[in-house]
Amino acid sequence: MKSLLFVGKRAAVVVPSVLGIAVLNFTLLHMAPGDAADIIAAQSGGATTEFVEELRRSFGLDRPLWQQFFIYLGKLLTFDLGVSHVQQRPVLSLIAERAPATVLLMLTAILVATLLGMLFGTIAAMRHRKWLDSIISVLALLAYATPQFWLGLMLIVFFSVTLGILPSGGMMTIGQDISWPLRVLDIASHLVLPAVTLGLFYVALYTRLMRASMLEVYTYDFVTTARAKGVSETRVGFVHAAANALLPVVTMAGVQIGHMLGGSILVETVFGWPGLGRLLFDALQQRDLNLLLGILFISSILVVVANLVVDLLYGVLDPRMAK
Amino acid sequence: MSALAEFWRRFSLNAAAVVGLVFLLLIVAAAIFGPALYPVDPYDMIGRPSQPPSARFPLGTDVSGRDILAGLIGGARVSLLIGLVASLGATVLGVAVGALAGYRGGWIDAVLMRLTDFFLTIPSFVLAVVIIAIFGPSIVTVTAAIAVVSWPPVARLARAEFMSQRDREYVQACRALGMSGLEIATRQIMPNALPPVIVVSSLLVATAILTESGLSFLGLADPDLISWGYMIGVGRTVLRTAWWMPAIPGLAILITVLCINLVGEGLNDALNPRLRQR
Numbered sequence: 001m002k003s004l005l006f007v008g009k010r011a012a013v014v015v016p017s018v019l020g021i022a023v024l025n026f027t028l029l030h031m032a033p034g035d036a037a038d039i040i041a042a043q044s045g046g047a048t049t050e051f052v053e054e055l056r057r058s059f060g061l062d063r064p065l066w067q068q069f070f071i072y073l074g075k076l077l078t079f080d081l082g083v084s085h086v087q088q089r090p091v092l093s094l095i096a097e098r099a100p101a102t103v104l105l106m107l108t109a110i111l112v113a114t115l116l117g118m119l120f121g122t123i124a125a126m127r128h129r130k131w132l133d134s135i136i137s138v139l140a141l142l143a144y145a146t147p148q149f150w151l152g153l154m155l156i157v158f159f160s161v162t163l164g165i166l167p168s169g170g171m172m173t174i175g176q177d178i179s180w181p182l183r184v185l186d187i188a189s190h191l192v193l194p195a196v197t198l199g200l201f202y203v204a205l206y207t208r209l210m211r212a213s214m215l216e217v218y219t220y221d222f223v224t225t226a227r228a229k230g231v232s233e234t235r236v237g238f239v240h241a242a243a244n245a246l247l248p249v250v251t252m253a254g255v256q257i258g259h260m261l262g263g264s265i266l267v268e269t270v271f272g273w274p275g276l277g278r279l280l281f282d283a284l285q286q287r288d289l290n291l292l293l294g295i296l297f298i299s300s301i302l303v304v305v306a307n308l309v310v311d312l313l314y315g316v317l318d319p320r321m322a323k
Numbered sequence: 324m325s326a327l328a329e330f331w332r333r334f335s336l337n338a339a340a341v342v343g344l345v346f347l348l349l350i351v352a353a354a355i356f357g358p359a360l361y362p363v364d365p366y367d368m369i370g371r372p373s374q375p376p377s378a379r380f381p382l383g384t385d386v387s388g389r390d391i392l393a394g395l396i397g398g399a400r401v402s403l404l405i406g407l408v409a410s411l412g413a414t415v416l417g418v419a420v421g422a423l424a425g426y427r428g429g430w431i432d433a434v435l436m437r438l439t440d441f442f443l444t445i446p447s448f449v450l451a452v453v454i455i456a457i458f459g460p461s462i463v464t465v466t467a468a469i470a471v472v473s474w475p476p477v478a479r480l481a482r483a484e485f486m487s488q489r490d491r492e493y494v495q496a497c498r499a500l501g502m503s504g505l506e507i508a509t510r511q512i513m514p515n516a517l518p519p520v521i522v523v524s525s526l527l528v529a530t531a532i533l534t535e536s537g538l539s540f541l542g543l544a545d546p547d548l549i550s551w552g553y554m555i556g557v558g559r560t561v562l563r564t565a566w567w568m569p570a571i572p573g574l575a576i577l578i579t580v581l582c583i584n585l586v587g588e589g590l591n592d593a594l595n596p597r598l599r600q601r
Contacts, residue, residue, distance in 0.1 A: 147576050153573070259447065261446040
């Protein structure tokens with residue numbers, strides 16, 4: 001019962017966020033020069049003023065702003081994101097088509113980054129101020145300063161052009177009718193470079209975070225107790241300290257899902273990965289405002305939901321939080 | 324003067340930060356004096372396109388036959404300027420919001436922090452892309468968009484600092500003297516709250532440069548200016564045959580961002596000695 005209340009309380013936080021995103025989207029929509037009627041009129045190649053006025057009436061654009069907002073909000077709540085006037089298709093179905101690829105890419109990157117970051121951070125802290133710590137810290141500093149999309153380009157040069165061992169773009173080999181285990185392998189081989197490109201920055205970040213967190217935990221009494229009991233230093237590091245040091249990393253991973261989505265746009269553009277980022281890039285090229293705002297809305301919702309999941313996960317990792 | 328000497332003593336204890344500072348000063352000098360020392364127009368098509376580095380073109384030419392070294396120098400101006408101004412804007416906005424929230428507390432605090440958390444939630448890069456797409460890419464819109472998506476962490480930090488200061492005895496003394504809230508916040512608390520904020524906003528410059536490069540790479544840059552991200556975007560088209568073309572401006576970004584991060588850590592050591600990380 002108590003945990004159910006915890007879940008409910010956390011879920012309620014989503015409501016104002018969604019409302020805020022709606023306000024933001026509506027504001028941006030009205031700051032843009034020209035409205036939907038202008039765009040359609042321009043596309044039909046010249047239209048009379050009467051026709052544009054008629055269009056405006058049919059879209060409800062002649063009503064007071066607050067009425068328009070509630071109409072807009074009503075549409076958003078039923079997940080009606082309008083129509084992409086360029087592609088002549090509902091925005092939601094365009095996004096739904098692309099979202100799985102982005103989710104696959106981001107989940108892979110964040111999982112690998114969290115695990116590697118925790119591992120490297122733990123090792124660096126256990127070898128505090130030894131050469132291994134220095135090497136890990138320097139590498140983390142470098143990875144932390146590397147522009148992701150540029151790293152992607154350089155990885156393509158090395159692994160695809162020079163060595164020729166990994167595909168340089170796309171999500172699967174086209175025009176091949178293969179059984180599903182081979183298909184999975186095919187997608188996995190296409191996933192390696194984009195996931196590494198997207199994940200490396202976060203490996204660096206989580207390594208630094210984990211290292212700092214570990215060094216903090218090392219000063220606690222229970223670590224001294226474990227050492228005094230004669231527990232091996234490896235076990236103290238990996239079991240006793242690491243388990244208590246990973247919370248900040250998990251928190252950070254949750255907070256950064258929005259940040260990662262931004263990186264995903266660039267990485268998808270580099271690798272031609274058919275996800276939301278690629279869709280955003282196309283929308284940008286075609287000046288497809290409805291689609292752009294739709295992606296902003298859905299990606300914000302995605303982040304809010306992801307944060308909620310991490311919040312709940314936090315409750316599992318640290319039962320004190322659920323109280 | 325002795326405070327400054329003390330500051331420098333603490334900063335110079337961090338060797339990496341000093342190295343970062345030296346390189347950063349070199350980069351800034353290149354941005355300021357570069358065009359005078361290497362007077363080649365970065366926009367001029369002066370040679371055969373896509374040449375590798377040679378004596379005449381130290382870093383080669385790009386796909387339109389423009390000198391890459393000249394582009395790198397011109398790009399340094401644009402990237403550094405956008406990074407600095409965007410970070411400054413984000414700092415001013417963030418401190419204003421954070422100071423108001425932290426000093427006043429109550430419902431003002433609740434509303435402002437909700438707003439801050441909200442801006443932390445939305446994917447900042449996507450928001451920047453949409454803002455620039457709506458207002459059109461120019462150096463002003465790009466800088467403003469980066470500032471608009473970068474202020475929330477500053478606001479949270481400033482709020483925490485102001486909250487921890489507002490009930491101290493010196494602040495109560497100021498109130499007893501009849502100072503206005505604005506005066507106390509800006510002239511009394513601000514100097515004490517600023518050191519951690521300076522560290523964060525110096526690191527913001529690095530993030531802003533990275534964001535700007537990503538935006539230009541997507542084509543969201545001032546069409547009249549060359550920036551490092553734009554150069555990577557141009558070089559990308561010949562990635563398979565001339566890998567150095569996108570590699571060079573990318574290295575410039577990497578080194579600059581690395582130096583700023585190192586200097587930021589040094590500032591942290593010098594300004595917040597008690598917070599110094601182990």
